[in-house]
Structures are given as structure tokens and as C-alpha cells.
Amino acid sequence: MRTRFTRFSLLPLAACAALVAGCGGGSSSPPTITVSGVAMAGPFSSGNVCAYRATGTALGAKLACGAIDPATSGYSLNFNDYSGGMVVQVESGAKYIDEATKANTTLTAPIRSFATVGASNAIQLAVTPLTEAALLSAGNFSDTKITTAAAMLATKF
Secondary structure (H helix, E strand, O other): OOOOOOOOOOHHHHHHHHHHHOOOOOOOOOOEEEEEEEEEOOEEEEOEEEEEEEEOOEEEEEEEEEEOEOOOOEEEEEEEOOOEEEEEEEOOOOEEEOOOOOOEEEOOOOEEEEEEEOOOOEEEOOEOHHHHHHHHHHOOOOHHHHHHHHHHHHHHO
């Protein structure tokens, strides 16, 4: 028995072929990098945390910014397409509760932390006066110098 095809009976087949052809081969977007953690100089009640490219002794281009959650003093930043050294800092002007005086205090200078963006797309990073001290002690944004400075501070405490 012979089956006869008309041009209308081939229409669903052509539609499926076009749909399948449109599904593949497109460009994929780079993975989203998420940096999150806690900012603490005392609990922060407001302020912003920003991530920057680390370039020698200076901050490079801004990667992302986000507000500090006053309930948890936490932050979360998302950005795409970067690998290398990154400085995360609580920006000047943020407000925190001074634990000694219980006063709402304005941060007059940023506090920073450092991480290397590489294989992991999820980075946990605290930003505290101790992480700032490690960066100041290191002198530049070199992984080796920062690791050495952090280890030295850890033994002091």
C-alpha cells in the first residue's frame, strides 16, 4: 500500500524541523558570579558594598554594588565575566552600631576584603576591620602578600 503525501500533510514536519533548527548553536552567556557575606564593624544599619577589580595597589573598574541588609548586616553581589583579584569594600558613609557606645556611627573610611575570582562562581567573603588590616599590611593586591598578611594577623590574635 502506498501512502500519498500532500504539501499540507508535510506542514507539521516542516514546522518541527524549523523549531529544532532554532534551538541550537546560539551563544551562551557567561556564568553569573555571586559574592556574598557579612559586613561588620558592628552591625551595619545601612550602606553599600561594592566589588572592584584589583589592579596592583589601586581599585580598578567597579564590578557590582549592592545594599547592606540591615537585618543581617549581609550583602550579595552578582556580576558576569570576570576572573582575577577582586576587592570588596563597604563604602564610606555606611552606618553601623558602635558596639562600645551603642551609637549609630558613620563609617568615615571604607573597609575592604580581597578574594580571587576563579573556578568557583559562589564566593563567601566577610568584610571587617581585620580584613582591612590584612590589606593594609599586605601593601598591594597580590594573592601571596595578602595571604601572608592574613596569616600573620591570625597568629597575632
